[in-house]
Amino acid sequence: MRPSDNLALSLFACALLGAFLLAPGCMEQTPSQPAGASPCEPGDLLFVTEEIYPYSFMENDGTLNGTSVAVVQEMVRRSGCGARLELHPWNASYGIALATPGAAVFPTARTQEREDRFLWAGPIGTFEYVLYARNDSGIRLESLEAARAAGTIAVVEGDARHEFLEENHFTNIRTYPTDEECMEALRNGSVALWLGSSAESPGISDRSGIADGTIIPVYSLMDIDLYLAFHKQTSPETVARFQQALDAMKADGTYARLTGLGEGKRKAASPVPTGRTVPVGTALSSLSGLTGSRMQGVASALEAFALTSDAGSGDWDRVRPVLLRLEEDYPDARFWYARADGSYYTTVDNLTSANLRDRPYFPVVLSGKASVGTVVVSKSTGRYTAIVAAPVLSGGEVSHVLGTSVSCDSLREYLKGNVPLPDGYYFFILAQDGSTVLDSLTGRTFSIASDPGARDRILSTDEGECAYSYEGASHRAVFRTEPVTGWKVAIAWME
Numbered sequence: 001m002r003p004s005d006n007l008a009l010s011l012f013a014c015a016l017l018g019a020f021l022l023a024p025g026c027m028e029q030t031p032s033q034p035a036g037a038s039p040c041e042p043g044d045l046l047f048v049t050e051e052i053y054p055y056s057f058m059e060n061d062g063t064l065n066g067t068s069v070a071v072v073q074e075m076v077r078r079s080g081c082g083a084r085l086e087l088h089p090w091n092a093s094y095g096i097a098l099a100t101p102g103a104a105v106f107p108t109a110r111t112q113e114r115e116d117r118f119l120w121a122g123p124i125g126t127f128e129y130v131l132y133a134r135n136d137s138g139i140r141l142e143s144l145e146a147a148r149a150a151g152t153i154a155v156v157e158g159d160a161r162h163e164f165l166e167e168n169h170f171t172n173i174r175t176y177p178t179d180e181e182c183m184e185a186l187r188n189g190s191v192a193l194w195l196g197s198s199a200e201s202p203g204i205s206d207r208s209g210i211a212d213g214t215i216i217p218v219y220s221l222m223d224i225d226l227y228l229a230f231h232k233q234t235s236p237e238t239v240a241r242f243q244q245a246l247d248a249m250k251a252d253g254t255y256a257r258l259t260g261l262g263e264g265k266r267k268a269a270s271p272v273p274t275g276r277t278v279p280v281g282t283a284l285s286s287l288s289g290l291t292g293s294r295m296q297g298v299a300s301a302l303e304a305f306a307l308t309s310d311a312g313s314g315d316w317d318r319v320r321p322v323l324l325r326l327e328e329d330y331p332d333a334r335f336w337y338a339r340a341d342g343s344y345y346t347t348v349d350n351l352t353s354a355n356l357r358d359r360p361y362f363p364v365v366l367s368g369k370a371s372v373g374t375v376v377v378s379k380s381t382g383r384y385t386a387i388v389a390a391p392v393l394s395g396g397e398v399s400h401v402l403g404t405s406v407s408c409d410s411l412r413e414y415l416k417g418n419v420p421l422p423d424g425y426y427f428f429i430l431a432q433d434g435s436t437v438l439d440s441l442t443g444r445t446f447s448i449a450s451d452p453g454a455r456d457r458i459l460s461t462d463e464g465e466c467a468y469s470y471e472g473a474s475h476r477a478v479f480r481t482e483p484v485t486g487w488k489v490a491i492a493w494m495e
Contacts, residue, residue, distance in 0.1 A: 040238040044082035046103040047072055047228070048093035050156075051178050053203040055107045055125055055226070058087055068107040070258040071124045071249070072228060078245035081238065089177040091158040101233045107226035109160035119234055121242040122227030125259065129161055129221035129382065132194045132201060134186060134214065139193070141219040143334075144382035145349040148172060151192025154182035160224060161195045168379060169354065180204055186215060193218070221382035244472075251472030280425075280478050284491045287419050287427050292484040294411065295388060298333060299372050299484070301326055302390040302402045311337075311392045311402060316345050323347050332410030333388075334380055338401040340366060346380050354379040356401075365389045365401045373485030375408065375431045384408040386437060386485070412438035421491070428477070430488040434459055437487060448477070448490075458488050467495075 049056040055068040064085055076083045088096065097105035098117060107125050108114070131147055133139040139150050147153065148170060155162045157175035165173055174191055176182045183204050186194040196204075198217065205215060230239050249255040305311050305326075310318040316337065323335035324347050338344035342357030356362050356379070361371040370390045378385040389403035415438070419427065426441035428448055434456070436449055448455050454468030463480035479490035 040079065040081040040241060041102050041235065043102060044084055045076075045238075046096070046100065047076075047083055047085045048096050048103060048105050049085065049087055049107070050090040050093050051087060051180065052090075052107070053179075053200050053207065055127075055200070056087065067259045068125050068226065071246070071255060072106055074249060074254060074258065075121075075124075075228070075242050075245040078248065079238075079241045081241065090156050091177070094158055097229060097231055099231075101231050104228050104230040104234070106228040108229040109224045110227045110229070111160050111163060111224075113163060114160075114229070118229035118232060119236065119239045120227045120229055121239055121246060123225035124228055124246065125226040126199075126223055127226050128198050128223045129164065130196055130198050130201070130217045131219040131221070132183075132186060132196055132215050133192065133218045134189070135216045137192065139218055143346065143348045143380050144168070144219070144221065144378075145346070145352045145354065145380055147193060147219065148353060152190075154185045154191040154194040156182060164221075164382075165195065168382075180208060183208060183210070183215060219382075222377060222384055247469075247472030249472075255471075280491050283419060283421060283425070283427075284478055284480060284489065287415065287491065288480055288482045288489045290415055290418055291411075291429065291487065291489055292482050294414065295372055295386070295406070296484045298330055298388045298404055298406060299370060299390065301329070302388060302404065303370060306390045306392045306402050312394050312399065314339075314394075314400060316350065320345070320347060320350075326404075330404070330406075332414065333404040333406045334378065334385075335402075335404045336380065338362075338403065340399060340401075344401075344403075349380070352380065359387075361387050361389055362401070365391050365403075366398050368393070368398055373431060373437075373487055375433075375435045375437055376405075378405045380405060381407070386411065386431075408438050412440060416440050425491060425493045427489065427491050429482075429490070430455065430458060432459075432486045441492075448492075458490070470494075 049069065051057050054066055056064065056066040059065050064087060069085065072085070093105050097103045107127070109127065110120055110122070131141060141147055141150065152172050152174050153165065153170065154174055154176055155165060156179055157177065162173070162175060174185070176185060179196055179200060182194045182196065185191045187210055201215065205212065228242060246255070305322055310322060319337045323337065326335050327333065327347060334346060334348070336344050336346045338356050342355040342362065343351070344354070344356055345351050359376060361374040364371045368391050372388050374387045376385060376387060377383065385405035385407055387403060387405060389401050391398040392400040392402055415427070421427070428439040428441070429437040430448065431437050448458070448468060450470050451468040454466050458466050458477070458479050465476065465478050467474060467476050469475070474495040475492055476495050477490040477492035479488050482489050
């Protein structure tokens with residue numbers, strides 16, 4: 001669904017008139033500024049958002065509310081910048097921030113496609129992708145692939161979830177301007193599924209008068225961090241002021257209070273108690289050994305199976321029973337069997353509609369080498385996974401690839417249960433390309449990712465100790481290279 005020409009013209013006029021004129025569909029709120037505060041940019045900044053409960057929404061009295069709105073308003077206050085906030089449909093907000101110097105859009109997923117289009121401050125929240133269905137639909141999903149055959153999927157047009165579906169070559173999509181309209185389309189049977197979020201679904205149901213249990217989650221995908229995305233011409237100094245304000249809010253507890261994350265929803269960093277020390281070297285050895293043995297166990301099982309006649313047969317009916325047995329041994333992994341052209345089977349979906357040719361590890365395995373540790377968003381599960389893949393040879397050539405996608409979330413929970421650390425200590429793991437495999441501290445808000453310089457220093461050497469900044473506080477990590485995967489494993493703490 002695309003906005004009509006009239007709506008597009010109205011939104012464009014609204015963006016130009018800004019603070020002094022409210023056009024239809026354009027809601028505005030001006031945060032209070034410190035007395036005598038000077039603007040960071042020529043004129044006030046413009047922050048635009050969408051209706052996405054509970055992050056940002058309009059109250060009946062016309063005021064903006066929501067967790068992300070509260071965070072941004074406090075960032076504005078602390079920065080001393082002049083700014084105003086407006087609410088528009090998502091596509092309009094995104095377009096304004098992309099085209100208007102001095103504008104920024106929030107809350108925004110920081111995707112690879114968007115990375116170079118904006119300057120970023122955050123994260124200001126977290127968003128979990130979840131597929132929903134009606135409770136009487138009978139739909140039950142065991143994979144992302146299964147959603148392709150379940151019927152039409154409602155999603156907000158131009159949203160990161162929409163981009164995610166398109167990147168994964170979904171064609172059964174119907175777009176709407178807001179999540180409220182997506183949920184209503186699901187409720188009235190216009191669509192079979194809605195790609196929403198566990199954070200927003202309950203609030204939308206309440207506000208729409210939809211009875212509890214009418215709309216149910218049927219499949220959870222990945223978590224995405226949300227940011228404040230500034231127009232590219234914004235001065236880096238201004239963006240830095242907002243990042244510093246956010247870091248200070250996280251350090252003094254304001255962020256946790258405004259978002260509710262101080263109520264046990266997400267473990268926060270805390271300083272090591274005075275006088276408390278642990279044998280960090282021992283803990284690091286344990287973390288490295290457990291990680292390597294877990295991944296090596298999967299790799300060895302695949303490499304052994306790759307040598308059998310069943311694996312070389314190309315017959316999925318012979319391969320599938322063996323992979324099912326492997327999944328019993330490794331329940332945190334999804335096993336698959338690919339042809340040389342990239343088409344592949346999974347134990348859940350059999351032959352899928354996706355293709356693995358564009359995966360960075362696939363050419364490596366086709367050259368005859370095993371690959372262990374590449375981190376991707378799985379095309380089968382839609383979640384962050386670590387790949388283990390082994391070549392299957394036939395006549396001296398690679399005919400097939402055996403592989404598994406190990407859930408990063410499950411690996412994190414396994415390590416948390418087997419690498420006990422006192423309060424104040426945590427661990428994280430970086431892949432060879434710098435992407436974060438897992439972080440025991442904050443789920444998908446990765447502590448080390450907020451300091452790219454420190455991350456690069458860790459990646460540049462085999463082992464050592466590194467200081468870095470996270471949420472306005474000084475942290476330190478001791479790290480080493482895990483030999484099976486090449487990952488950097490680290491034990492860290494707040495100083």
